[in-house]
Amino acid sequence: MKNRLLDSDRPTPNPRGQGRGAGARALGLAMAGLAAALLLGAEAEARNxxxxxxxxxxxxxxxxxxxxxxxxxxxxxxxxxxxxxxxxxxxxxxxxxxxxxxxxxxxxxxxxxxxxxxxxxxxxxxxxxxxxxxxxxxxxxxxxxxxxxxxxxxxxxxxxxxxxxxxxxxxxxxxxxxTGLMYGAAIADFLVGEVKSVMAPDKTLRVAWLYQDSPFGAEFFRGFSDRLKEANHPVEVVATERFKVGETDYRPQLTKIKALAPHALVPMGFRGETVAMLQQAVLDVGLDPKRIHLGPVCACADDPLYYKDLGKIGQSTTIMSLYSTYAIPKGPxxxxxxxxxxxxxxxxxxxxxxxxxxxxxxxxxxxxxxxxxxxxxxxxxxxxxxxxxxxxxxxxxxxxxxRFDPKHREVEFFLFAQQMFWDEKLGELRPVIIWPAELGEARYRHPS
Amino acid sequence: MILDPGVLLQVLIWGLVIGSVYMLLATGLTLIFGVMKVINFAHGELMMTGAFLTFLLWHALGLHPYLGVFVSMAGVGLLGIAVERLGFRPLRGTAKINEIFLSIALILILQNALARAFIPYFREYAQIRTPYAHRVFDLGLLNLRYDFAILLGLTWAVMLGLYLLLFRTEFGREMRGTSQNRLAAALMGIDVGRIDTASFGIGAGLAALAGSLYGIINPFSPYSGTLPAIKAFAVIILGGLGSIRGAVLGGLLYGVVEGFATFFLGGAWRDATAFILLLLVLLVRPEGIFRERA
Missing domain, CATH: 3.40.50.2300 (Response regulator)
Known part of the structure; x- marks a missing residue:
C-alpha cells in the first residue's frame, strides 16, 4: 500500500533552494521542541x-x-x-x-x-x-x-x-x-441491642425514620432496612418520612410520627437539619424523650456547634459516630x-x-x-x-x-454510639460512649 | 390515629404559621408590583437580610428579638428605599430586562454579603431564640408554643396596620391611585416618585418582618430566602397580581395546602402540591382568585 505522507503528498522541494531554508526552519523548530521538552521534563522531575x-x-x-x-x-x-x-x-x-x-x-x-x-x-x-x-x-x-x-x-x-x-x-x-449502608446497619444493631430493652422490652420495637430525601439519606435507611432483614431484628418500621435538602420545617412530618407512637425516631440529616429536627420534635410537636428515643443521629452532626446549638433538649439523644468531638474511646x-x-x-x-x-x-x-x-x-x-x-x-x-477491600474499595470503619448528657458546669451537652460494649464507658440510659 | 382531630388541627396550625410568613412576603411583593410594576426577584434576600439583622441585634447586642423585629423592619425598609432610589428609579422607562438583571444582581450581592458576614461564625444555619422558646399554651387538643401565637398575632396586627394605612389615610389613597393609573395619578398632582419609594420601603419592611419571624421558628441561612420568595411569587399569581386580599388569602391557603400535603403525601410533595394548586386555580381563574383591581 502506498504511503501517502512519504510519497505522493510530500511537498516538492523548491528548485531555488527554498527547500533548504524550510529544512533549516524545521530543524530549528525540532531543536526548540526538544529544548522545551527537556525543560518541561526537568520541571516534571522537580515538581512536588x-x-x-x-x-x-x-x-x-x-x-x-x-x-x-x-x-x-x-x-x-x-x-x-x-x-x-x-x-x-x-x-x-x-x-x-x-x-x-x-x-x-x-x-x-x-x-x-x-x-x-x-x-x-x-x-x-x-x-x-x-x-x-x-x-x-x-x-x-x-x-x-x-x-x-x-x-x-x-x-x-x-x-x-x-x-x-x-x-x-x-x-x-x-x-x-x-458509608450510609454501614451507618444504617449499625443503627439497627444499636437500637435492638441497647434501646429495645429499655423502651420496648417485651414488644417489637417500633421505629420511625425522618430522613433527607437524597442518596445520602436513602442509603442510611437502606442500610438500616437491609440489616433488619438480614439479622431478623424484632423491629417494625412505622414511618419513613422524608424532607428535601435545605428544608428546615419538619413539623407536619413530626406530627404524623407522633401520632404513630413509635418507640424510637431516627432523624437523619446534616448538622443544622438534625438540630432543627430534634428541637421541633421536642419543643413544637411535643415528642416526649421519656417515651420515645431520639436518635441515633448522623456522625456528620458531631461537630462542636452541634453540642452548643442543640442545648438541653438534646439530653439522652444519641449519635452513631465514627469520630467524636469530645469523647475519646478507650485503648491505645x-x-x-x-x-x-x-x-x-x-x-x-x-x-x-x-x-x-x-x-x-x-x-x-x-x-x-x-x-x-x-x-x-x-x-x-x-x-x-x-x-x-x-x-x-x-x-x-x-x-x-x-485497607481498601478489593470488592468495594471501601474501608471497614469501627462505628460507635454516644449518648448526650447535659453538663451544668459547661452549659453544654457532652457525650458518653455507650455502644458497642468493647468501647462503651456506660450503657444506654433511659431519660427518666 | 393520624386522622385524630387534634392531630389535624395541629397540622392546620403549622400551615397557618408558615402561610403567615408567605402572606407577609407576598403582600410586600404585590405592593411593589402593584405600584411600580416592578418584579423584585431579590425579595427573598431582603427577607433574609431582615432575619440576619434581627439575629445580629439579639445575638450581639442582646436586644429582645420581638423588639429587634421592628428595628429590622425599619433598617431593611431604609435599604429598600435606597435600592429603589439608586437602583430601580434610574432604570424606569428603560427595557424591563434591566430591572430583572438589577434584581438578580441584588440577589447575588445580598446573599454573598450575608454569607461572608455570618457563615464563618454560624456555619450553615442561624436561629433567633426568644425567651419564650420553651413556653407553650395548653389548648386542650394541642399545645401551641408562645412564639407561634406571637407570630400569628404580630402578622395580623401588621396587616391591620397596613390595611388602615392603605384604606384610611390620604397617603394610602394616593398609593392606591398610583397603583390604578400612574399617569392619571401624576396628572392629579400625586408625587408618584415618593409613592414608589414608600411602596418599596414598606414592601422591604414586610419582607424583613417575614424573615425575622421565619428565623424565630426555623433555622435559616443566607440562601434560605430563595424558596419562600418563589412561593411568594406563586402566591401573588394565585391570589391575583397586585391584589393585597389575594396575597393574604393566597399565602394562608398555600401554607395550609403545603402542610397537609406534607402530612398526607410526605415531604417530597411539599412544594409540588402547592404548585399543583396554583395550576388548578389558574385553569379555572387565569387572573387569580382576586382579579387585579383597575
Whole structure:
C-alpha cells in the first residue's frame, strides 16, 4: 500500500533552494521542541506531589469546607516537616503541595472545581468533599482522566453501582468514609441491642425514620432496612418520612410520627437539619424523650456547634459516630485522636469535625500511596491504593489497619454510639460512649 | 390515629404559621408590583437580610428579638428605599430586562454579603431564640408554643396596620391611585416618585418582618430566602397580581395546602402540591382568585 505522507503528498522541494531554508526552519523548530521538552521534563522531575482537595470553599457548606481545608493543611505541614514523601523513581524526598477545587456547595460547582484541579493544577490525586451529590457530580471527569480519587462523603455510590454491586468503571475511586449502608446497619444493631430493652422490652420495637430525601439519606435507611432483614431484628418500621435538602420545617412530618407512637425516631440529616429536627420534635410537636428515643443521629452532626446549638433538649439523644468531638474511646488505638485534636485546636483555636478528620487522614493515605507507587504516575498510584495497608490513622478501623477491600474499595470503619448528657458546669451537652460494649464507658440510659 | 382531630388541627396550625410568613412576603411583593410594576426577584434576600439583622441585634447586642423585629423592619425598609432610589428609579422607562438583571444582581450581592458576614461564625444555619422558646399554651387538643401565637398575632396586627394605612389615610389613597393609573395619578398632582419609594420601603419592611419571624421558628441561612420568595411569587399569581386580599388569602391557603400535603403525601410533595394548586386555580381563574383591581 502506498504511503501517502512519504510519497505522493510530500511537498516538492523548491528548485531555488527554498527547500533548504524550510529544512533549516524545521530543524530549528525540532531543536526548540526538544529544548522545551527537556525543560518541561526537568520541571516534571522537580515538581512536588500535587494533591487536589475538592471541597466547599464557598456556598452554604463553606464552614465545613473550611474545616477540611484546615485539617488538610495541618496534615501537609506534618508530612512536609516529617521528611516529605519519598518517590522512588526520583530517588528523592518530595514535598506535598495542596490545591483547592471549590465545589461551591453545588453539583455545577463540583464539575468546575474538579476541572480546575485536573486541567489547570494538574494534580496527581483528588480527595475530600462534603456532599455526596457534589462528589458524584465530579466523578465523570475523574473517570475520564483516570485520576486517583479518595472521596470522603458517605454515599456508597462512589464505588458501587446503583444496585450496590462493585462498579469496575470506578476502579480509580477509593472511598474513605463510613458509608450510609454501614451507618444504617449499625443503627439497627444499636437500637435492638441497647434501646429495645429499655423502651420496648417485651414488644417489637417500633421505629420511625425522618430522613433527607437524597442518596445520602436513602442509603442510611437502606442500610438500616437491609440489616433488619438480614439479622431478623424484632423491629417494625412505622414511618419513613422524608424532607428535601435545605428544608428546615419538619413539623407536619413530626406530627404524623407522633401520632404513630413509635418507640424510637431516627432523624437523619446534616448538622443544622438534625438540630432543627430534634428541637421541633421536642419543643413544637411535643415528642416526649421519656417515651420515645431520639436518635441515633448522623456522625456528620458531631461537630462542636452541634453540642452548643442543640442545648438541653438534646439530653439522652444519641449519635452513631465514627469520630467524636469530645469523647475519646478507650485503648491505645485512639491515642492518635487526642494528638490530632490538640494539634488542630492549637493551630486553629477551634475543634475539628468528622469531615475535617477524614480529609486529614486522606492526605496521609495519599502520601503513603505515592510512596508505595514510587512514582507520580497516576496509574501506579491507583495500583498502590489498591494494595495499600497502613496503620489506623485518626478514624477507627476494624483490625487497626487501613485497607481498601478489593470488592468495594471501601474501608471497614469501627462505628460507635454516644449518648448526650447535659453538663451544668459547661452549659453544654457532652457525650458518653455507650455502644458497642468493647468501647462503651456506660450503657444506654433511659431519660427518666 | 393520624386522622385524630387534634392531630389535624395541629397540622392546620403549622400551615397557618408558615402561610403567615408567605402572606407577609407576598403582600410586600404585590405592593411593589402593584405600584411600580416592578418584579423584585431579590425579595427573598431582603427577607433574609431582615432575619440576619434581627439575629445580629439579639445575638450581639442582646436586644429582645420581638423588639429587634421592628428595628429590622425599619433598617431593611431604609435599604429598600435606597435600592429603589439608586437602583430601580434610574432604570424606569428603560427595557424591563434591566430591572430583572438589577434584581438578580441584588440577589447575588445580598446573599454573598450575608454569607461572608455570618457563615464563618454560624456555619450553615442561624436561629433567633426568644425567651419564650420553651413556653407553650395548653389548648386542650394541642399545645401551641408562645412564639407561634406571637407570630400569628404580630402578622395580623401588621396587616391591620397596613390595611388602615392603605384604606384610611390620604397617603394610602394616593398609593392606591398610583397603583390604578400612574399617569392619571401624576396628572392629579400625586408625587408618584415618593409613592414608589414608600411602596418599596414598606414592601422591604414586610419582607424583613417575614424573615425575622421565619428565623424565630426555623433555622435559616443566607440562601434560605430563595424558596419562600418563589412561593411568594406563586402566591401573588394565585391570589391575583397586585391584589393585597389575594396575597393574604393566597399565602394562608398555600401554607395550609403545603402542610397537609406534607402530612398526607410526605415531604417530597411539599412544594409540588402547592404548585399543583396554583395550576388548578389558574385553569379555572387565569387572573387569580382576586382579579387585579383597575
Amino acid at each position: 506531589v500535587r494533591l487536589g482537595l475538592l471541597t466547599s470553599a464557598t456556598g452554604p457548606a463553606a464552614a465545613t469546607g473550611e474545616d477540611q481545608k484546615r485539617a488538610v493543611s495541618l496534615a501537609r505541614e506534618e508530612i512536609n516537616a516529617g521528611g516529605c514523601v519519598f518517590v522512588k523513581d526520583r530517588n528523592a524526598k518530595v514535598q506535598l503541595d495542596l490545591f483547592i477545587g471549590d465545589d461551591q456547595t453545588s453539583r455545577e460547582g463540583a464539575v468546575s472545581g474538579v476541572t480546575k484541579l485536573i486541567v489547570e493544577d494538574k494534580v496527581d490525586l483528588v480527595f475530600g468533599g462534603l456532599g455526596s451529590a457534589f462528589g458524584m457530580a465530579a466523578l465523570p471527569l475523574i473517570r475520564e482522566h483516570v485520576v486517583p480519587y479518595i472521596p470522603t462523603p458517605s454515599t456508597p455510590l462512589f464505588t458501587r453501582t446503583p444496585e450496590m454491586g462493585p462498579d469496575p468503571s470506578k476502579a480509580m475511586v477509593f472511598h474513605y468514609q463510613a 488505638a485512639f491515642a492518635r485522636w487526642a494528638r490530632f485534636r490538640d494539634a488542630y485546636q492549637k493551630k486553629f483555636g477551634v475543634l475539628p469535625g468528622l469531615l475535617g478528620v477524614s480529609a486529614y487522614d486522606a492526605v496521609y493515605i495519599a502520601a503513603r500511596a505515592v510512596e508505595l507507587a514510587g512514582s507520580l504516575d497516576r496509574a501506579k498510584i491507583i495500583e498502590a491504593l489498591g494494595k495499600l495497608q497502613m496503620e489506623q490513622l485518626v478514624l477507627p478501623v476494624r483490625g487497626g489497619k487501613v
